[in-house]
Amino acid sequence: MIKTWFEKFADNTTGQIIFFAAYVVLTTLGLFLLSDSVTAFLILLLSLLILYYLKLNIKIKWALGLLIIAVLVPFAASQGSSYQSFMDVGTLVLIYVAMSLGLNIVVGFAGLLDLGFIAFFAVGAYTYAIFGSTQANHFMPFGHYPLPGDTFWLFIPIGAIIAAIFGILLGIPVLRVKGDYLAIVTLGFGEIIRIVLNNMNKPINITNGPMGIPSIEPPRLFGIAIQNASQFYYIALVIFLFAIYIATRLEHSKLGRAWKAVRDNEIAAQAMGIPLVKTKLAAFAIGASFSGMMGSVFAAKQMYIDASSFTYLESTIVLVMVILGGMGSIPGVILGAAVVIILNNQVLTDISNTLTQLSASGVISVPDALSPAKMQRFIFGILLVVFALYRTKGLIPHKNRVFNVSKLKREAAAEKNKYKDDPEVEGSES
């Protein structure tokens, strides 16, 4: 009975829109009124997942989704004292989604396991940090630094390009190795980048070494300095949309097919005319560029960076997002990144805070060591094991594109067809 009700619902577009609108209005109001409630925030975000599963026209879905993330979420969250912290989490989600979309190109599409992916994020972050602070004065023979915040916008594409160059630099030596060896070499690469960044303060001071780079200029737009999370949220949102656009466009393009062919069978892919080196390098470069762009945003948002933000653990977290969400699945990876960041930065910290309050008021006593925020890795570990055992393809598994067979058939019948005997057409051919 439930099933037939469900099927009816799936066919009823108006019904779905009404249901969804009601949900969104209620949850938006809920967050608006309860202002600081994390639960209300999460329930509102859940609307995006519901939207994904509704059977609506894809353009309507995008319009509704954009409305929710660009207008309703910021609006509903704006009332309480947690506004900036909600938006901070939102910005982080967008940053990490873009990065996992990049890693998904490398790991999910092209099948190249990369354990040092955070290096490209670091490269993007340091590029803006160095020139957006006084740091560049230490080694640049010309110019005055920091560059004004208006130049930040240039550093988004510059970050992308420099990260792409590093992607190619990593790719060239790495393409000789496969599988486990590839994973180890990329892991090493990630660590080398971090260690080099951490030590480039002598003989020439380029990165200020372990001291990190402070006082990074905030971006400026029309003379306004961008300093709040609620403002960075929109920068990250634009890049995030750009990343989704690139990833979805490429997935079903000639290059996307080449990536998957190389992943599924290198020898056959080459025999079909796919150049191995070029195809893999393209994956490394394009994947890395997503991280590079977000690196610049990260540096500007933090206003201070050092190499400790780019450890091996960070690479693993991005990889967990991809695996948890579903390798090769763009909606999956987006969900995976959102779940990990929200769990990490919102849910676990929130539960910990509540527990601390309860212990402080003497209701219960939880030893500090058991605070959920400290068990982050433990919880991720369990999640990964559970997924590896029971849901190997992730939260939203990759689905193959479904071609419209009757349309293809119709079009094939309408055109001339050299694979078929058709006296009329053959006559006109010669």
Added chain:
Amino acid sequence: MNILEIKNLTKKFGGLTATSDISMSVEKNSITAVIGPNGAGKTTFFNMITAVYKPTSGDILLNGKSLVGLKPHQVCHFGITRTFQNIRLFSEQTVLENVLVGMHQRLKSHWVGTLLHLPAITREEEQAKVEAYKILEYVGLEDFVNESAGNLPYGAQRRLEIARAIASQPKILLLDEPAAGMNPKETKSLTDLIHDMRTRLNVTIILIEHDMKLVMEISDYIYVLDHGELIASGKPDDIRNNKRVIEAYLGKEASSLG
């Protein structure tokens, strides 16, 4: 006219000589068979033509131009594609996508154009899909368009390999045991397909096959390898009656066919 000339081709794996001093010439638009017992070096021979292996010595000339030293994908660009003895489909992807990959080198679209949403590229993609569908119809797989390649029955997988290979519009098509694992009915329709491809697609076909009935029926010319050496070559009738071949490989089977 000879489209392909093989000159003294030798491949050594350490101490093992997989093929030794093989020469042959393949006439344009012909069907040539390469036969021989297991381990004779047939697949190794194909692997050298398609640059999977680099020959230890010797030369491979396509219309007089040497292919030795090229990368595998370049050999495809020069107009040679193949199928594989141990099926190598992109098994997670759909049947139609497999054929689209076969069209890779013919599609001009650059990924930057894809991102810019250039109308020419959208059009090219649409045409490619329709053409891929036509090819699937041609090999009789039009009912499996959206199926994952790995889920197809064995015979259908072999046909899909052929579909994928002809999608690149090759001058020469190499088929490595296309009938392996097929029942007699499937083999019969495969025979028809090979015949048809030769005339319709204007392609030169070289095939490795153990099914002697099929080989004798469709080949214009046959080369016989044994232990890496070319022991005989000729028209099907010559091969059928060649004493060395009968000894090495065909045995009683040949006389029963004769």
